[in-house]
Amino acid sequence: MKGLPPSLRKRKRYIAFHLIAENRVGKVELSRALLDELLALFGEWGADEVWLEYFDGELGIVGCYHASLEKVKVAITLMSRVGEVRVNPVILGVSGTIKRCRKKYLEVLKGASSADGL
Amino acid sequence: MQIDFLRFTPDREFLISLGFDNAVVFADAGVSKETNHGYVRGEIIRPESAEDLRKKLRKVSKKSVVGVESSSIPINREAVTRRRVDVILDFAGRRIDYVTVKLAAEKDVVIEICLSKFLLTRGARRMRLLRETEELIRIINKFDTPFVITSGATNIYEMRSARQLKDFFSFLGAEIKKAEKHAEILFRKYADANFIMNGLEIEERP
Numbered sequence: 001m002k003g004l005p006p007s008l009r010k011r012k013r014y015i016a017f018h019l020i021a022e023n024r025v026g027k028v029e030l031s032r033a034l035l036d037e038l039l040a041l042f043g044e045w046g047a048d049e050v051w052l053e054y055f056d057g058e059l060g061i062v063g064c065y066h067a068s069l070e071k072v073k074v075a076i077t078l079m080s081r082v083g084e085v086r087v088n089p090v091i092l093g094v095s096g097t098i099k100r101c102r103k104k105y106l107e108v109l110k111g112a113s114s115a116d117g118l
Numbered sequence: 119m120q121i122d123f124l125r126f127t128p129d130r131e132f133l134i135s136l137g138f139d140n141a142v143v144f145a146d147a148g149v150s151k152e153t154n155h156g157y158v159r160g161e162i163i164r165p166e167s168a169e170d171l172r173k174k175l176r177k178v179s180k181k182s183v184v185g186v187e188s189s190s191i192p193i194n195r196e197a198v199t200r201r202r203v204d205v206i207l208d209f210a211g212r213r214i215d216y217v218t219v220k221l222a223a224e225k226d227v228v229i230e231i232c233l234s235k236f237l238l239t240r241g242a243r244r245m246r247l248l249r250e251t252e253e254l255i256r257i258i259n260k261f262d263t264p265f266v267i268t269s270g271a272t273n274i275y276e277m278r279s280a281r282q283l284k285d286f287f288s289f290l291g292a293e294i295k296k297a298e299k300h301a302e303i304l305f306r307k308y309a310d311a312n313f314i315m316n317g318l319e320i321e322e323r324p
Contacts, residue, residue: 020274038242074289077282080237086275090136091282 011066014095014106017076018059020088027055033082034062037075046071053098059106061098069094120280121301123160123185123205123230123268128277130155137280142183144207144304147174158308162187162207168196173201183231183308191215198227204304208232208270210239210247216257223263228300231255232270233278233286248290255291266302267292 019025031052038047049068053061064072076089092109095101120138127143127167144160147197160183165171171186171193178184183204186197195218197203205228206214215228222229231254258265267287271277278286284294306313312320 022275040244070285070289073282073285077233077278077286078236080275088275088277090279091285 010047011057013066014098016092016101018090022086025082025085029082037079042071061101077103119303121305125149125272132221160185167279189213194218198222198225205230219257219263220261223261228264228266228268234270234276237276252290266301267297
């Protein structure tokens with residue numbers, strides 16, 4: 001619903017993840033696979049409370065509401081295939097804003113090297 | 119200390135990037151005799167009967183963690199009474215009952231609960247596995263049975279980070295701190311020469 005006062009808006013959470021995949025995976029396929037996993041595990045109630053905010057083929061951010069965070073984390077953990085491609089989604093962390101999520105988890109990884117211990 | 123139990127030998131850097139400190143790598147008994155990458159070696163025994171279990175246990179190495187993998191309730195029950203057995207390994211077809219869990223608490227045998235079985239199954243089968251695992255965790259909590267939460271992976275796509283494993287199994291009701299403690303005890307029993315038993319270790323050797 002539009003125009004809700006801040007106190008009535010649902011709190012959001014952003015989950016940063018790193019997708020290790022056999023082959024390249026697209027944003028649409030990944031989003032569909034995540035939704036399928038949520039539907040299979042928890043049914044239709046609350047399954048629309050998750051969206052893929054950003055995905056560059058390797059690193060990504062999944063948005064969800066605070067109340068469904070645990071369920072979304074379970075669904076991401078149990079996602080083993082996107083289409084026919086085997087994947088390993090590694091959750092990097094959870095943040096309250098997209099800006100902080102990018103800065104804390106994704107930008108750190110992009111500039112990282114094993115020599116730095118990252 | 120974060121320890122994972124695996125069925126293959128992963129790259130050390132990759133394991134550390136997932137938040138684990140070390141791993142116990144299980145292979146079929148008698149297949150591999152050398153330790154790789156500093157991991158603790160584990161041997162899997164797949165007995166066909168209680169008699170076969172006793173026979174196979176006589177041949178296992180003293181330096182490796184011994185795990186029994188069976189889909190038979192009587193064999194798993196026999197396995198927890200054997201001193202040489204360290205862990206009852208998990209897979210999609212494992213069957214374990216109330217009495218075995220209670221006996222495992224008395225005999226100090228660890229029960230493994232792995233994630234890979236949920237990744238390899240879908241639909242009704244996974245639904246049943248989730249319910250059974252939730253029930254098993256409830257009995258484990260009741261008797262304070264030693265247990266470990268692991269990925270049980272056979273390849274890198276079945277591995278998950280330590281944080282994800284904890285989140286997933288705490289969602290099913292597991293007491294994570296206890297699982298970590300039991301994994302560390304089992305690991306140190308084979309990896310640390312100064313470790314004698316839980317709460318008793320050599321501080322300094324002359």
